[in-house]
Amino acid sequence: xxxxxxxxxxxxxxxxxxxxxxxxxxxxxxxxxxxxxxxxxxxxxxxxxxxxxxxxxxxxxxxxxxxxxxxxxxxxxxxxxxxxxxxxxxxxxxxxxxxxxxxxxxxxxxxxxxxxxxxxxxxxxxxxxxxxxxxxxxxxxxxxxxxxxxxxxxxxxxxxxxxxxxxxxxxxxxxxxxxxxxxxxxxxxxxxxxxxxxxxxxxxxxxxxxxxxxxxxxxxxxxxxxxxxxxxxxxxxxxxxxxxxxxxxxxxxxxxxxxxxxxxxxxxxxxxxxxxxxxxxxxxxxxxxxxxxxxxxxxxxxxxxxxxxxxxxxxxxxxxxxxxxxxxxxxxxxxxxxxxxxxxxxxxxxxxxxxxxxxxxxxxxxxxxxxxxxxxxxxxxxxxxxxxxxxxxxxxxxxxxxxxxxxxxxxxxxxxxxxxxxxxxxxxxxxxxxxxxxxxxxxxxxxxxxxxxxxxxxxxxxxxxxxxxxxxxxxxxxxxxxxxxxxxx
Amino acid sequence: xxxxxxxxxxxxxxxxxxxxxxxxxxxxxxxxxxxxxxxxxxxxxxxxxxxxxxxxxxxxxxxxxxxxxxxxxxxxxxxxxxxxxxxxxxxxxxxxxxxxxxxxxxxxxxxxxxxxxxxxxxxxxxxxxxxxxxxxxxxxxxxxxxxxxxxxxxxxxxxxxxxxxxxxxxxxxxxxxxxxxxxxxxxxxxxxxxxxxxxxxxxxxxxxxxxxxxxxxxxxxx
Numbered sequence: 001x002x003x004x005x006x007x008x009x010x011x012x013x014x015x016x017x018x019x020x021x022x023x024x025x026x027x028x029x030x031x032x033x034x035x036x037x038x039x040x041x042x043x044x045x046x047x048x049x050x051x052x053x054x055x056x057x058x059x060x061x062x063x064x065x066x067x068x069x070x071x072x073x074x075x076x077x078x079x080x081x082x083x084x085x086x087x088x089x090x091x092x093x094x095x096x097x098x099x100x101x102x103x104x105x106x107x108x109x110x111x112x113x114x115x116x117x118x119x120x121x122x123x124x125x126x127x128x129x130x131x132x133x134x135x136x137x138x139x140x141x142x143x144x145x146x147x148x149x150x151x152x153x154x155x156x157x158x159x160x161x162x163x164x165x166x167x168x169x170x171x172x173x174x175x176x177x178x179x180x181x182x183x184x185x186x187x188x189x190x191x192x193x194x195x196x197x198x199x200x201x202x203x204x205x206x207x208x209x210x211x212x213x214x215x216x217x218x219x220x221x222x223x224x225x226x227x228x229x230x231x232x233x234x235x236x237x238x239x240x241x242x243x244x245x246x247x248x249x250x251x252x253x254x255x256x257x258x259x260x261x262x263x264x265x266x267x268x269x270x271x272x273x274x275x276x277x278x279x280x281x282x283x284x285x286x287x288x289x290x291x292x293x294x295x296x297x298x299x300x301x302x303x304x305x306x307x308x309x310x311x312x313x314x315x316x317x318x319x320x321x322x323x324x325x326x327x328x329x330x331x332x333x334x335x336x337x338x339x340x341x342x343x344x345x346x347x348x349x350x351x352x353x354x355x356x357x358x359x360x361x362x363x364x365x366x367x368x369x370x371x372x373x374x375x376x377x378x379x380x381x382x383x384x385x386x387x388x389x390x391x392x393x394x395x396x397x398x399x400x401x402x403x404x405x406x407x408x409x410x411x412x413x414x415x416x417x418x419x420x421x422x423x424x425x426x427x428x429x430x431x432x433x434x435x436x437x438x439x440x441x442x443x444x445x446x447x448x449x450x451x452x453x454x455x456x457x458x459x460x461x462x463x464x465x466x467x468x469x470x471x472x473x474x475x476x477x478x479x480x481x482x483x484x485x486x487x488x489x
Numbered sequence: 490x491x492x493x494x495x496x497x498x499x500x501x502x503x504x505x506x507x508x509x510x511x512x513x514x515x516x517x518x519x520x521x522x523x524x525x526x527x528x529x530x531x532x533x534x535x536x537x538x539x540x541x542x543x544x545x546x547x548x549x550x551x552x553x554x555x556x557x558x559x560x561x562x563x564x565x566x567x568x569x570x571x572x573x574x575x576x577x578x579x580x581x582x583x584x585x586x587x588x589x590x591x592x593x594x595x596x597x598x599x600x601x602x603x604x605x606x607x608x609x610x611x612x613x614x615x616x617x618x619x620x621x622x623x624x625x626x627x628x629x630x631x632x633x634x635x636x637x638x639x640x641x642x643x644x645x646x647x648x649x650x651x652x653x654x655x656x657x658x659x660x661x662x663x664x665x666x667x668x669x670x671x672x673x674x675x676x677x678x679x680x681x682x683x684x685x686x687x688x689x690x691x692x693x694x695x696x697x698x699x700x701x702x703x704x705x706x707x708x709x710x711x
Contacts, residue, residue: 077570077571077574078569078570078571079569079570080570080571083570414568414569414570414571414572415568415570416569418705430691430692430701430705431679431682431684431690431691431700431701431705431706432690432691433690433691433692434690436568436570436572436573437572438570438572439572440572440573455669456669456670456673456688457687457688464690467690468693470693475694476693476694477693477694478692478693
């Protein structure tokens with residue numbers, strides 16, 4: 001064999017090797033293993049002393065549904081605090097179970113500031129990005145696709161194991177109701193992503209709700225009703241097993257691009273991932289698609305919507321990094337301010353606060369023009385009971401990045417007679433289809449930055465907002481508290 | 490129903506009752522109005538209730554008094570979990586208003602009971618209020634202001650209501666909407682099985698179907 005033939009053969013082998021390994025991330029399905037989140041349908045009692053929670057409990061306890069264990073509160077306001085604590089406990093256990101290391105390590109394992117520790121929710125075996133479900137009509141999703149990557153061709157050459165791919169469509173940088181982008185103190189856009197669990201994915205695929213046309217073709221009496229979760233029960237209601245089940249769960253997360261220099265001090269204090277940021281082609285202005293080089297991002301916000309049998313308006317959890325933004329009371333008392341925040345300039349603590357930047361909003365142009373940086377405060381303080389629970393969990397998680405996150409609150413439907421029986425679009429009508437959310441308003445300072453507040457109809461309330469979600473069904477109908485169906489093409 | 494004195498309109502309203510003993514929207518409003526016309530023999534010249542540890546009991550009395558005045562069940566005025574908490578907002582608001590001197594003694598007419606009021610208890614409260622109203626115009630118009638507050642979410646100064654009546658409707662009373670929650674959660678909307686202008690949490694497309702039943706709106710009202 002001549003040298004040139006050897007070279008050709010080697011080249012061919014190298015090409016084949018590269019081809020095989022570049023394709024693996026796209027086709028390799030994760031079906032089991034340490035990364036898989038296993039729901040716990042006999043949830044940890046909510047009156048458990050948080051300090052005594054075991055590493056295994058903290059790591060592997062995604063509750064199938066809420067439960068309440070503490071004694072009735074004799075206070076005039078009845079069981080309000082008891083329920084709120086129960087829902088907040090569910091939120092923390094959910095947050096930890098989803099963010100536990102995909103490697104199978106306990107979430108209590110000390111942070112390694114030198115490398116990413118992918119979380120379970122980042123694995124396709126557990127959650128699938130919206131962009132990989134509501135695709136162009138010529139690429140319908142299939143049940144068999146669950147767990148398999150769907151990476152834009154442009155990004156494939158840059159993809160390595162453990163990376164996340166963020167699709168920077170408008171919803172990924174422009175907040176709900178197009179209220180604007182959030183710009184960090186480095187002048188970079190915050191990035192948002194929406195994901196769903198397999199229960200939601202299967203429902204969308206099986207009911208054929210993944211394109212506008214298919215939604216419009218649904219029978220007029222079709223009711224969008226995602227499966228509900230339920231705890232194990234000796235006497236389960238019809239349609240539920242004794243073992244319980246996990247219901248529909250959706251996530252909306254926010255990331256901050258980490259600057260290697262300016263954010264160096266965050267190593268070991270924030271959950272990181274290496275991301276490829278895919279920006280689709282645009283028509284106006286006409287620009288080609290791009291895929292960034294691997295970019296280090298840090299998790300700053302984490303919404304969970306969780307539908308359960310008795311909370312058919314879903315349970316709404318939201319977490320944030322402690323350094324996102326201060327509360328007003330911290331601004332009023334500078335001693336209470338942290339040394340630095342991602343979206344607040346401590347050196348210039350004066351307002352105006354929570355302002356949308358001037359247009360144009362183009363995340364391809366960073367840093368944001370004219371030196372604009374968001375100056376954000378949290379307008380509704382974290383409730384005392386929630387803050388107490390946060391401190392207990394943070395103490396239990398010392399040494400991990402998760403000690404730097406806090407639950408802002410959990411919103412839940414407080415009218416239990418209503419919440420267990422009401423299905424949107426069914427004949428069981430109610431004056432308030434949200435079944436009286438508690439708290440009435442809830443916002444994540446990175447995801448609903450510009451709609452924080454306590455003004456009816458305009459301030460952020462998970463349930464009140466999602467109560468308005470519709471699909472392309474005709475006649476128009478609600479879509480079970482999710483905007484995901486509206487994203488169909 | 491109670492032995493609370495009825496006007497002719499109230500008697501008509503009773504006739505509107507369904508077989509289940511529930512009243513219609515019109516009759517509820519008439520019943521509420523009737524409660525305002527009654528009078529009492531309690532002394533109303535004592536100092537206003539202080540802010541003390543007994544506030545919880547005073548609040549319970551206020552809720553039960555309000556139930557008797559409005560016809561709305563006390564459990565609906567004080568839901569098990571109450572994120573809106575109008576009861577507390579109104580309670581505090583009234584105590585800060587002028588011309589509400591009889592309020593503290595008015596509260597004494599209703600028990601500080603957490604459980605649902607029985608028909609007999611409702612009748613008892615209404616009887617006492619009716620006697621008090623007969624004795625004292627300030628009580629009469631204060632109870633009317635309280636009722637309007639729950640129904641409309643607005644505060645009508647008692648003397649303005651009196652002037653309105655004495656002028657045979659020519660002196661139109663002004664009012665203050667207490668808060669956005671007070672407006673959106675006024676009981677007038679629920680009794681009418683409707684929603685306030687500009688705000689609704691009802692099901693998409695509700696306008697083309699019949700409303701939910703009164704129980705869903707916090708009834709039955711009596």
